[in-house]
Amino acid sequence: MMSWETVIGLEIHAQLATRSKIFSSAATAYGAAPNAQANLVDLGYPGVLPVLNREAVRMAVKFGLAIGAQISPRSIFARKNYFYPDLPKGYQISQYEKPVVEKGKMQILLEDGTIKVVGITRAHLEEDAGKSLHEDFHGASGIDLNRAGTPLLEIVSEPDMRSAKEAVAYLKKIHTLVRYLEICDGNMQEGSFRCDANVSVRPIGQEKFGTRCEIKNLNSFRYIEKAINYEVARQIEEIEAGRKIKQETRLFDPDKGETRSLRSKEEANDYRYFPDPDLLPVVIEQDFIESVRTTLPELPDQKAARYIEKFGLSAYDAGVLTASREMGDYYEGVLAALKSQNLEGNEKLAANWTMGELSAALNKDGVEVTESKIDAARLAGLLARIADETISGKIAKEVFESMWAEGKDADAIIEAKGLKQITDTGAIEKTIDEVMAANPKQLADYRSGKDKLFGFFVGQVMKVTGGKANPAQVNDLLKKKLAG
């Protein structure tokens, strides 16, 4: 049987987080009453004209710089002509021959730990369409044009991805990046960040691409993986059954987990693009580019590299902690608070707790790290008590739970519950003496060579001290005492 290779390219639509629309001064806020945010320009009224929003251009340039792309010194808006009820003018203002951003790239971390570079062909500015609501109005559809004219950055990748997992990894990286750059809120449920996938298969070793299908309606990371995997299997099955793949647009049905063909309209491809005569060439001067460059934050890849180099974190851990700007900010907030208490050198400890207990608690409550019930300073307060050996790691988990539930400082909980670690050698020795006295048989067995019983004695000492005895000290002292 033939082996197949999957080829995937993604087209991502990111709504830019401007206050007003790309060509009009109406608001872009989500969730307004129907048509309340569609002004005359958005409605395509006779006589009105578009004027470009500077902020949309600034955001596109920011993205271009972040992916190491070329910023076009002169880009052109074109009209893409087609009739659809959510497209009020009968054309979409987009960019065709000369997009604002060209030739960028993005690194993704594969499961085997290697890094892959995905090419980004272009990113162009365009206006979003409105929405057709299909609830039944006596057999009619209702059109809400609030979304019409919202700025979009369409980010088009090269067909560089070879599996659904790679596609998801790339999509997540772009998702992270646009939020780092604060140019898109990344909300997939509200449609601020959407994706279409171009999928094809070819026999391994063949250079020529197979016929591709475009899958639309991919509004979650999970759907994308499912949809691509379904589509790949479908295409292989078709070809192996001797049928040809038809180039078409397919829609993913999340309920059925399938893709299905959209009615193919013969003239659908004849968009009659031509330069929009209402808009002049967009000229981006070097000064403008440099002023945008100064606003670039540390990018996820740069931050991850710093974590690896300076803090000694693994590539995986660095990747997790930089997956969102907020998570990185939190982590670094913890480090800063520890530093202020002269407790440097606990970067791994802080990483483990941020990725472990904290992330688990956030997930459980379904809240973002910015809404965490334990802020970075408080977590640092807890880690400080581990670092200075006031409490053990095990007790710390208990303290963490109380902190999450009660919203108090670690110290207050340790104090109130009397969880402070016992580090007084005399006290620990006294407990050991008691335990040895209470367990003469085990003591005799141990001394006759049953080394395994060491753990039994540790357990007994911890039990008596309620887990508060310093484990390292217990080990040392026990060894001496048991030896007799």
Next chain:
Amino acid sequence: MSLTDHDVKNIAHLARLALTEEQVPVYVDSLSKIFDFVAQLNAADTASVEPMAHPLAGQVQRMRPDEVLDSDQHGKYQRNAPRVEADLYLVPKVIE
């Protein structure tokens, strides 16, 4: 050049214009004449000429500040709409 009925019907469909059967031959005739007429353009030597989309050279797109200046006026704007319900513009059912 001469267009066929089929050509004219295709163009009319692309432009979403209903034509009656009697109108088709009229447009076949006049559109064919127009395309013959504009074929004069082939006489010009345009080999090294940049296309011109705007009449004023050197003008560039102005950019406006990102400000919201509009308030909700859908009631006023929808007075011209043939069919509105629940503040939505109604069209025959859209099938995807």
Next chain:
Amino acid sequence: MTELHHLTLAELNEGLRARRFSSVELTKHFLARIERLNPTLNALITVTTEQALAAAQRADELLASGEAGALAGLPLIHKDIFCTDGVLTTCGSRMLANFVAPYDATIVEKLSQSGVVMLGKANMDEFAMGSSNETSYYGPVKNPWDLKKVPGGSSGGSAAAVAARLAPVATATDTGGSIRQPAALTGLTGLKPTYGRVSRYGMIAFASSLDQAGTLTYTAKDAALVLRDMAGFDPRDSTSVDMPVPDYVAALDQPLQGLKIGLLKEFFEGGLEESTGKLIREALQVYERLGAQLIEVSLPNLPLSVPTYYVVAPAECSSNLSRFDGVRFGYRCENPKDLVDLYKRSRGEGFGAEVKRRIMTGTYVLSAGYYDAYYLRAQKVRRLITDDFARAFQQVDVLMGPTSPTPAFDIGAKVDDPITMYLNDIYTIGANLAGLPALSIPCGSVGGLPVGLQIIGPHFAEAKLLNVAHGYQNETLWHRDIPKGYE
């Protein structure tokens, strides 16, 4: 005795300010003429009597208090292509027969602020597509010089109204000659400013890279008065040019001694009627007497302007008119069976034959496989023509020639042959393709029908054009001729 409608706009302005008559009197005078004469001419689609009287009342108050704008109290008619808040705005189409604009076009707003009194909205070729005003859904407009003749188009209603003295000024638009050709055919001064000089916001688009708003008046001086308040930068129009507006009135009396006039060789070819050509040459002699120098110039690519235009303009219009789909405004067909049917029948029934022809032409020249051969090539030839003009203006100050190859023709004479109709604009289209300012002034008549002299200038040379036209009008009286029956 001299009646109010015999006065130019400038004279009316003086009279108002000297309180020789009030704006209400003036407005009533013209409204009465409209009521009496418009039914024959069909020059107006809407008459805004009540609003006009209210605006005149306000103007009189402002004139009394000394706070009036430069054009306070002067009656004006707007071409029905300009959106007027709360007033029917049809663009001469069934598509917009019920369309009440919810906003004012920038020029409507600016002129209101100057105090003009809008009397009504002028008939026009449907969506400004036509050269004879015969494509209007509201029926053809008649030429007051001869009711069997067309007034020209597309601003035929504006031209007929001013020529018949129904108002001293009307706004108009010019995409391929739609101000200048009707001005020539009705004996008026018609000014098309430089592309970008006057805002296009609120002017219903035909071909966005060619459309420009201007005026139809009796004299160049009147045009200067109105343009001064109509022109200027508009942040709502990306193609509007941010340049100060000069005082066109102050520049009118510059001497014409030493003026270099280019005679366009190509303008004296191509179907120019001999009698029209003769009048143009006589007009040129007037300029020679005023000390101007005549220099023959050639624009070798100019003969391609009509075919270039009939690719570029339809391409842009096919896209601009896609918004008329029966959903948010305008005509909607009865009982559409599905979405495609809604679009096709609303548009098929709402647009007239010429508009449909141009939409189809434009759709075709932009479609896959034809874009390069038609649209892109036309855009390249457009540059060649523009470069020809630029070279000519290195040699001369202005270019002169006829506005139209013939005087007004019979209603119905050219409706069946689009090419013959399109060739009416052979002398005017070049200025639109190159974005140049141009005007037409009356320079005589043939068989009782006016003939126009066209003057074209370099970009933003409106002041020079008006100066040159005013110099001629100081020497001649053609602009004072009133058609019989309208005295």
